[in-house]
Amino acid sequence: MTITKSKVTIKGTKNGLVFFMDDTCSFEELVADLREKIEHSHQQILSGPLIRVTVKLGKRYCTPEEQELLTQIIRQRGNLVIHLIDADVISKEEAFAERLKSTFTIETRTVRSGQVLEFDGDILLLGDVNPSGVVKCTGSIFVLGSLRGVAHAGCSGDREAIIAASVMNPTQLRIGEVISRPGEEWAKTTGSAEFAYLEDDKMLVAKMNYLHRVRPDLGRKKA
Amino acid sequence: MGIAIVVTSGKGGVGKTTTSANIGSALALNGQKVCLVDTDIGLRNLDVVMGLENRILFDLIDVAEGTCALQKALIADKRFESLALLPAAQTRDKNAITPEQMSEIVTQLKREFDYVIVDCPAGIEQGFRNAVAGADQAIVVTTPEKAAVRDADRIIGLLERERVGMPKLIINRVRSHMVKSGDMLDVEDILAVLAIDLIGVVPDDDFIIKSANSGEPAVMNHEARASIAYRNIARRLLGESVPLLPLEEKKGVFTKMRKFFGFK
Numbered sequence: 001m002t003i004t005k006s007k008v009t010i011k012g013t014k015n016g017l018v019f020f021m022d023d024t025c026s027f028e029e030l031v032a033d034l035r036e037k038i039e040h041s042h043q044q045i046l047s048g049p050l051i052r053v054t055v056k057l058g059k060r061y062c063t064p065e066e067q068e069l070l071t072q073i074i075r076q077r078g079n080l081v082i083h084l085i086d087a088d089v090i091s092k093e094e095a096f097a098e099r100l101k102s103t104f105t106i107e108t109r110t111v112r113s114g115q116v117l118e119f120d121g122d123i124l125l126l127g128d129v130n131p132s133g134v135v136k137c138t139g140s141i142f143v144l145g146s147l148r149g150v151a152h153a154g155c156s157g158d159r160e161a162i163i164a165a166s167v168m169n170p171t172q173l174r175i176g177e178v179i180s181r182p183g184e185e186w187a188k189t190t191g192s193a194e195f196a197y198l199e200d201d202k203m204l205v206a207k208m209n210y211l212h213r214v215r216p217d218l219g220r221k222k223a
Numbered sequence: 224m225g226i227a228i229v230v231t232s233g234k235g236g237v238g239k240t241t242t243s244a245n246i247g248s249a250l251a252l253n254g255q256k257v258c259l260v261d262t263d264i265g266l267r268n269l270d271v272v273m274g275l276e277n278r279i280l281f282d283l284i285d286v287a288e289g290t291c292a293l294q295k296a297l298i299a300d301k302r303f304e305s306l307a308l309l310p311a312a313q314t315r316d317k318n319a320i321t322p323e324q325m326s327e328i329v330t331q332l333k334r335e336f337d338y339v340i341v342d343c344p345a346g347i348e349q350g351f352r353n354a355v356a357g358a359d360q361a362i363v364v365t366t367p368e369k370a371a372v373r374d375a376d377r378i379i380g381l382l383e384r385e386r387v388g389m390p391k392l393i394i395n396r397v398r399s400h401m402v403k404s405g406d407m408l409d410v411e412d413i414l415a416v417l418a419i420d421l422i423g424v425v426p427d428d429d430f431i432i433k434s435a436n437s438g439e440p441a442v443m444n445h446e447a448r449a450s451i452a453y454r455n456i457a458r459r460l461l462g463e464s465v466p467l468l469p470l471e472e473k474k475g476v477f478t479k480m481r482k483f484f485g486f487k
Binding site: 110112115128130131132148 | 373
């Protein structure tokens, strides 16, 4: 039998095991080697107490179904818990969605009653939001004007998003799935620029100069 | 070629018809050829306010359906030679005419008249779309009430979408004593929200009700404050620069003295 380079390399770290998957062979070869290792050859190190497993796919793109298959094989060992499946590559679709998420839209208009302004990513509105007008986005909302209507930041669940306005006088604020009305959780506004943010599921409103303490990384995008 | 101006508000009962009648009459007083068009099909009022109800032979729908020529449906006003009215049908509803037909009629009228004032029905449905079709400019009427301002805001948004030029605002039925005591929105509050050009503020005036009931446009009167306000709006439409009327009626020395001595 010729010795071929192993398709799956298992390394131990202090955070558990890391499975390095070769990204130059076919997926079938990879699966076969993984099966072999899990089911036959590496019995000693793969048994024992619960171990966290990180799977590194390298430059191989795996569809969700393929990832699921790898997961199932590894899960055969009851003590292996998959912590993360990590790849250096993503599909164009994902890349596009990611790009949208990080976009920053500048809009100049008045959002009037009955109008809905909806975007992916962050939005900077140069104008007012009138009562019964809605601004909604997946990121943060910045209004250079009066916010008198409804603002919904992080509408796909981003709880780090904030809502900032030159004049904060909204009918309703939403961040993620948390809804707040003025007068309930936070008092009448001061008239200076303010922002709303989430802290332990509660909506709080503070003056703008407090922002760097609450969200120092806002504006710096995660890699 | 004339200009078509639609008078609209969203909310009902804020004074669209009164405003249409008075601005139209005031423009005619200034020597302009004016045609008033009532688009409130099924609930027509403009003819009543103008006192022309008994002269109606044909209406807007007859013209749209081709039953009669446009010229035959126009009612000449009994006071001003240069003022005409195209009444709405009372037996039909808003769906009896399409925006395209409406636009065609307005275009025809614009050839003959300097100003075509279109009185829009309340609401944002078919009636609104009909009235807006063919309009070059819009006048939004609101009263100093939150609900009316909210609806005006919605209408301004829709007008922007319909690409009717930047609407102008009339604030109707302002009661100076209530504004003073802070119980009524003041002009500044309303302008801060709506953010469009103000073309006039009309004080609340009993005379308006009286004149509407008698079928005489209020602008015929020279003393009533609302009449002066409407005449000023017409002058502003014609491009004159007229300062806003002070809301408070100036009290004479005699009245002040009487008040000082405790007489009412």
